Amino acid sequence: MYINDVKMNWEEVIEETRDFLSEEFEIDRNLILPENNLKDTLDLDSLDYVDLVVLIEENLNIKITGEDFKEIVTFGDFFKLVRKKLAL
Amino acid sequence: MLIARNVMESWIPHREPFVMIDNLLLATKEVFESDFFIKSDNMLAQNGFFQETGLIENIAQTCAAAFSYLDAEKHENPRMGFIGAISRLRVYELPAVNSGIVTVVNPLHQLENIYLVKGENWQDGRKLLSCEMKIVVSQ
Numbered sequence: 001m002y003i004n005d006v007k008m009n010w011e012e013v014i015e016e017t018r019d020f021l022s023e024e025f026e027i028d029r030n031l032i033l034p035e036n037n038l039k040d041t042l043d044l045d046s047l048d049y050v051d052l053v054v055l056i057e058e059n060l061n062i063k064i065t066g067e068d069f070k071e072i073v074t075f076g077d078f079f080k081l082v083r084k085k086l087a088l
Numbered sequence: 089m090l091i092a093r094n095v096m097e098s099w100i101p102h103r104e105p106f107v108m109i110d111n112l113l114l115a116t117k118e119v120f121e122s123d124f125f126i127k128s129d130n131m132l133a134q135n136g137f138f139q140e141t142g143l144i145e146n147i148a149q150t151c152a153a154a155f156s157y158l159d160a161e162k163h164e165n166p167r168m169g170f171i172g173a174i175s176r177l178r179v180y181e182l183p184a185v186n187s188g189i190v191t192v193v194n195p196l197h198q199l200e201n202i203y204l205v206k207g208e209n210w211q212d213g214r215k216l217l218s219c220e221m222k223i224v225v226s227q
Contacts, residue, residue, distance in 0.1 A: 047172045066200035
């Protein structure tokens with residue numbers, strides 16, 4: 001699939017996502033693991049979720065809603081949602 | 089003009105001497121626009137210049153008026169909004185008192201009751217300040 005005109009497979013999407021999340025939220029990218037809690041790992045407060053939505057839209061070209069976040073606890077949940085939205 | 093100075097206090101919760109907007113000129117989903125004349129006794133002016141705090145407050149009040157106007161268009165009660173965070177702040181120039189400014193706000197994203205907007209103050213074609221602001225609207 002193409003994201004921002006770059007052809008990527010699913011593994012590359014995950015690596016790209018780990019890159020931009022670790023850079024923006026200033027955390028070790030090795031902490032972005034499927035079993036880890038997204039909110040705690042990224043140290044998100046309610047306002048930070050807006051930044052996360054913007055980042056996802058800019059980097060992956062998909063829209064995440066408040067309703068979507070209700071299903072997300074871990075990075076594994078998050079990656080599942082991304083995969084569903086990207087229809088991979 | 090959508091909301092004029094003389095009725096602004098019916099649309100926003102702010103009261104004199106803390107009203108930092110005159111007229112709401114435009115309010116759509118994509119853009120809000122207002123104007124404001126800075127009087128010499130403005131409480132956020134110092135040494136003859138309107139301060140950054142005033143410009144930021146002017147952006148916030150532009151949002152407050154526009155959100156109220158858009159709520160009224162939908163026959164909904166106006167909601168109260170609060171500044172949640174300010175980021176990407178750039179100050180280019182401070183306007184002198186006894187001059188007018190125009191403010192343009194673009195809503196960028198919405199997540200539930202949190203709005204991310206980009207605000208800019210302008211005077212005679214010169215940008216004065218720009219920032220992004222997260223506004224939390226009561227539900």
